[in-house]
Amino acid sequence: MQVLERIRAAENWSHKTYLAIVNDHAKRTGRLFSKTELMDGYRKLVGMGLMAPDRELEARLLRKPVRTHSGVAPVTVLTKPYDCPGECIFCPTFVRMPKSYVPDEPGAMRALQNDFDPWRQVTSRLRSFEATGHTANKVELLILGGTWSAYPRDYREWFVQRCLDAMNGVDSASLEEAQRLNEDAPYRNVGLVIETRPDAVSVREIMHLRKLGVTKVQLGIQSMDDRILALNKRGHTVEDTRRAFRLLRAAGFKIVGHWMANLYGATPESDYEDFQKVFSDPAIRPDELKIYPNSLLKETELYQYYLDGRYQPYDEATLIDLIARCKAHVPRYCRINRIFRDIPSPNIVEGNKKTNLRQLVQNYIVEHDLPRCQCLRCREVRRQKVRASELRLDILPYETDINREFFISFVTPEDKVAGFLRLSLPHSPEVVPIDEIKHAAMIREVHVYGPALGLGKDSRGEAQHRGLGARLVAEAERIAREAGYRQLAVIAAIGTRNYYRRLGFELTEFYMMKSLRPPRDNFSLINRQ
Ligand code: SF4
Known part of the structure; x- marks a missing residue:
């Protein structure tokens, strides 16, 4: 005491x-x-x-305050070892692991200890969050392991059901029951993330993702150059990537792109050009991005190319310079989640082995007076206290080839983001692949920063409990209404349904929906219904 x-x-x-x-x-x-x-x-x-x-x-x-700073406790689980349809030459194969995972990566080790059982993985992770003083009432569930869409459907449904059972603390008889129970569970699922390949995304697949409650998809772009994709045996084209982005965006998913530097056939200069296309191509423009410089591992086909002299990894200085220059091109709406994959260095044959690459890049940017990165991650308030009275509403519209996006945020006087919302206004009902949302504007994401708080706890000035979420939704309603929409949909995670009910949304089938009244003084707008 x-x-x-x-x-x-x-x-x-x-x-x-x-x-x-x-x-x-x-x-x-x-x-x-x-x-x-x-x-x-x-x-x-x-x-x-x-x-x-x-x-x-x-x-x-708190032992590691940064872990839940964005208000949500991330729980990562891996699916069982299983074949992937891909034959990418840079991707390692280990006998006891799902494709692309290395046994001594921290997440993979935990999965192996729990025999890849979803219930055991989630339960042990929640226990360790609680034991280290973190609040885990709001859980973002990240399901990793090869290509999600390649696993049998009944396995995928069982896997999600058992993850929810672990959060609910009771076993359910069906996926639907587990989802219903999670709406009021002690650990609520506020985001569900899977990873897949662009050529695995179809209308049928995205309907299934919604059935499971998926809200965010990690998609391997890897390169914006068909030649590089072919050389690395990716098995899909840039056009496949565009098509996948269109479908996912129109269905309201948040999209995390993965982009790789130093693939076979690339040079630092071609990588620099390629990276810029991720944002200049109106079909791509991801919400979040993971930059994965190629890590050369023995358990890959690429290792043979290295041995016979066809492939050479960039040295550390070249890589840092490349990423520092790339970061200057990241728009304010995109979050750079990672710039290195967490592969323990003994596995890496040659090339960068530093896991603090992000920090080295930041230092390089400052030392060389390069333009500062404007990405969302670099501008988050993190644990900083915010005064609601000082926040300014910032609305950033941008176009993709199927919709107009609005990145709506509340920023501090220092331009730090306290909360944001992604609103999508499709160019026409024809670009939307799901009947339920054909005529609706779509809230794709609402995120308010602050440490994860126990449901109902007081937060004393931290961003999460300042009603910012409701204010952002009200702003999205205004923009959608003024653009002529009569319906506003939200791709709500299971555990956020009650929150949206309080804001006037109702569960339809895969989405939650709210009717919008037309603006009183403007009858000239197009009625979208
Ligand atoms: S698609 Fe992904 S998991 Fe499959 S081989 Fe390629 S990189 Fe590996």
């Missing part, structure tokens, strides 16, 4: 302050507390009514 009081009262908080307090306590009592033990003790004291709940103290006791 004494240590907790000292941690609570300390001014100018830093990790050094924490160490000074616990070490001083250890000197005097012989007992050195870890953060996990302190969090346990704090919770017991609060439960017994001997201590008042304190969000600031909880934040100080």
